[in-house]
Amino acid sequence: QYRHPSFYERADLLRRFERLVDEQGPERCSIAELAQSLGVARRTLELTFHDYLGLSPARYVAVLRLNAMRRELLRASADTLRVADLAERYGIAHLGRFAGEFRKMFGEHPKDTLRS
Secondary structure: OOOOOOHHHHHHHHHHHHHHHHHHOHHHOOHHHHHHHHOOOHHHHHHHHHHHHOOOHHHHHHHHHHHHHHHHHHHOOOOOOOHHHHHHHOOOOOHHHHHHHHHHHHOOOHHHHHHO
């Protein structure tokens, strides 16, 4: 029989999720695999995220991924890195959508971040 996790169990679940994503890196995260590794149903993970953060685990990982990519773009040289190559490494399938999300979050296009 299903029992809804307590407040403390859900807070602990978020902490364990964050540790697991840190260990794996945001570019390699599948929400279904993360939920399985944490020993919870995907739906439990989704409800916990919505209750605590007001967003889905997938969106949370997307934000982590965008931040990680931005850090790499800021450190890299336009001579040694292409935005498309970085996006491919992070599993980004649609470059235009990625650029739009990146611009919405950081106020500039990824190529401009790379040039700065």
